[in-house]
Amino acid sequence: MHPAIAILLALAAVFLLIAYLLQRHSIIQVRRQLADADSPSVHHLHLKLPLPGREMEQLVAAVNGQLEQRRKEQVLHRSRERAVKEEIANLSHDLRTPLTSLQGYAHLLRDPAVPAAEREEYLAIILRKLDVMNNIVESFYELSSIDSGDYPLDRQPQYLYSLLTEVILAFHTDLVRKNIEVQLNLEESVRMIPLDEKAMIRIFSNVLQNVLRYGKSRLAISLFTEADKVKMVFANDTEHIRRQDLPRLFERTYTTDPSRSSGQLGLGLAIVKQLVEKQGGSLEAELNHGEFQLILTFGE
Incomplete structure (x- = not known):
């Protein structure tokens, strides 16, 4: 064999050996980083590639994506676990x-x-x-x-003016007994929208029960159309709901009564929120100068 060819082959072998050793070193380093992934003290691990290499870069990027997804799932799991324990x-x-x-x-x-x-x-x-x-x-x-998902909804066109007035009438005696003055601002011309009648009755009933529990002396109920959306606003004065309660008001089992002396859980408004959203609506809560407002919005 010609000496020059032998030298070239030897150099190629050396380069291949060096490339192999470097690749092996990268794999060992990545494997060690992966071994640390399950350590409780490691919360934001991202694999780092010691040496460049297209295939290894793609592999490390894929693994980092999986690690990030796993971290998100762990955070969600811990959050749900805390919520279940609290419930x-x-x-x-x-x-x-x-x-x-x-x-x-x-x-x-x-x-x-x-x-x-x-x-x-x-x-x-x-x-x-x-x-x-x-x-x-x-x-x-x-x-x-x-x-x-075991709560079937049969969404049919509903005339909310009639449905709402019927539920208000059913609670009339309780509101009078609680000395709550009711003011109605209901637009009869509000269009019919596809909603589940049973679910809407449950929503209105829970809201009015909340008024009876936490209301003070007056309740204003409005039904109107705004920006092609159908809105309902229940506004009552109260001394029991604080601004700091608003972010958690729709959580299950949350109650504004710290002593829980009323024997009531915060399930009523949690059910309202679930049923409103399952019908494509939204629910908001506001507190201004002692007046608590629940705002229900429906519409395509």
């Missing part, structure tokens, strides 16, 4: 409170020395506590049905 804690508290009362009054009813009038009073309290517990369980069931 369980709140649910346990709000079921345990009436259960403790039920046990106490049940023991009193077993005492033969308790007068008949007091027995009737204790029995009425027990029934009220049972209503609270039943409402909590039913609300959780309804919310879980909405989440899982």
